[in-house]
Amino acid sequence: MGFVKWNHSLSNWLLLCAAAVLLSACATSAPQEEVSNELIFEVNENTAYLSGVLGDGLVEQLSALVRENPNITELVLVNVPGATNQQAVIDGARLIRRLGLNTRIATTGYVLSGGVDLFLGGVERRIGAGAGVGIHAWTDGTQIKIDNIADTDPVHGAYVNFYLEMGVSDRFYWFSLAAAPAERVYFLSPEEVYDFKLATH
Numbered sequence: 001m002g003f004v005k006w007n008h009s010l011s012n013w014l015l016l017c018a019a020a021v022l023l024s025a026c027a028t029s030a031p032q033e034e035v036s037n038e039l040i041f042e043v044n045e046n047t048a049y050l051s052g053v054l055g056d057g058l059v060e061q062l063s064a065l066v067r068e069n070p071n072i073t074e075l076v077l078v079n080v081p082g083a084t085n086q087q088a089v090i091d092g093a094r095l096i097r098r099l100g101l102n103t104r105i106a107t108t109g110y111v112l113s114g115g116v117d118l119f120l121g122g123v124e125r126r127i128g129a130g131a132g133v134g135i136h137a138w139t140d141g142t143q144i145k146i147d148n149i150a151d152t153d154p155v156h157g158a159y160v161n162f163y164l165e166m167g168v169s170d171r172f173y174w175f176s177l178a179a180a181p182a183e184r185v186y187f188l189s190p191e192e193v194y195d196f197k198l199a200t201h
Contacts, residue, residue, distance in 0.1 A: 038052050038053075039051075039052035039053065039054065039055060039058070039061060040052050041061070041065055043065075043069050043072065045071070046071050046072055046073045046074065047072065047073070047074045047075075047076055048065055048069065048072050048074070048075050048076065049076045049078050049106070050075060050076065050077050050078065050080065051077075051078040051079045051080065052079070052080065052081075053080075053081060053082060053083065053084060054080065054082070054083035054084070054085070054088065054089050054092070054114050054115065054118060055083070055084045055085060055088065056084065056085045056088055057088075058083075058085070058088040058089065058091070058092040058118075059088060059091050059092050059095055062092055062095055062096065063095065066099060066101075072101065073100075073101060073102060074101065074102045074103070074104060075096060075101050075102070075103050075104075075122070076103075076104045076105075076106050076109075077103065077104070077105050077106065077109065077111050077115060077118065077119055078106045078109045079106075079109055079110060080110070080111045080112065080114075080115030080118070081110075081112050081113075081115070082112050082113040082114050082115060083113060083114025083115065083117075083118075086114055086117075086138065089114040089117050089118050090117065090158075090162050092118055092121065093117055093118050093119075093120055093121030093162075093166065094121065094165075095121070096118070096121030096122060097121045097122075097123065097166070100123055101121075101122060101123065102122045102123055102124040102125070102126075103118075103119050103120075103121060103122025103124075103125050103126075104122070104125070104126040104127070104128065105119060105126070105127045105128055105131040105133065106128050106131065107128030107129050107130055107131060108128065108129075108130040108131060109128060109131050109132075110131060110132035110133070110134065111131075111132070111133060111134070112132075112134035112135075112136075112185055113134065113135065113136060113138075113185075116133055116134070116135055116198070117162070119198070120163070120166040120168055120198065121166065122200075123200075124200045124201065125198065125199045125200045126199055126200070126201065127193060127198070127199045132187050133187065133188045133193060133198065134185040134186065134187050134188075135175075135176040135179055135180070135185070135186050135188065136176065136179060136180040136181060136182055136183075136184055136185055136186060137176065137177045137178075137179075137180065137181055137182050138159075138176075138177075138182065139182035151174075156173070159173050160173055167197070168196060168197060168198065169196065169197070171196065172196040172198070175192075175196070
C-alpha cells in the first residue's frame with residue numbers, strides 16, 4: 001500500500017542508502033528535498049499506515065485514529081522523515097504502548113529521528129526488509145550544541161528514562177548522540193538494530 005504524496009526521488013535515494021547499509025552503516029546528509037508536514041493515515045482492516053512529519057497534534061491524531069478504528073492492532077510507519085515536537089513523539093510512543101499496539105517499519109520504508117522513537121512505542125516491533133532506520137543527535141532548534149552539554153546534565157535524563165521505559169538500553173541514546181550531528185543522518189546497520197534490540201523479532 002502506498003501514499004500519493006510519496007516522493008520517488010527521495011525513495012530512490014533511501015533505497016540506495018538502505019542497500020549500502022547491508023554492507024555497512026552510513027552517515028550522510030539528510031535529503032534536501034521539501035517534505036510535507038502533513039501526517040497521513042490510511043487504515044486497512046486492523047492495520048493503520050502512517051506517513052509524514054510528526055507534529056504537535058500527534059497524540060490527538062493517534063487518539064482519534066484508534067477511537068474511530070477500535071479494531072487497529074498494528075501501526076505501520078511507511079515514510080517518517082522526523083518530528084517537529086519531540087515531547088509529542090514521546091507522549092505518542094507511550095500512548096501506543098498503553099493501547100497495546102504493535103509497530104512495524106514498512107518494507108523499503110524509512111523512519112528518521114523522532115520516527116524511530118515513535119516506532120519504539122510498539123509492544124512488538126518489526127522492521128521490514130530494506131527499511132531504513134536513521135538516527136542523529138537531537139537539537140532544540142537553538143544554537144545549543146550537544147557537544148557542549150555534559151553527559152551528567154539533567155537534560156539527558158528524560159531521554160534515557162524514555163528508552164529504558166520502552167525496553168531499549170540507554171546505550172542507544174548515547175550512540176545516537178555520537179552517530180551523526182543534527183543536520184546529518186546515520187542509518188543503522190542490521191547488526192546495530194539487533195544489538196540495540198530495536199525490533200522485538
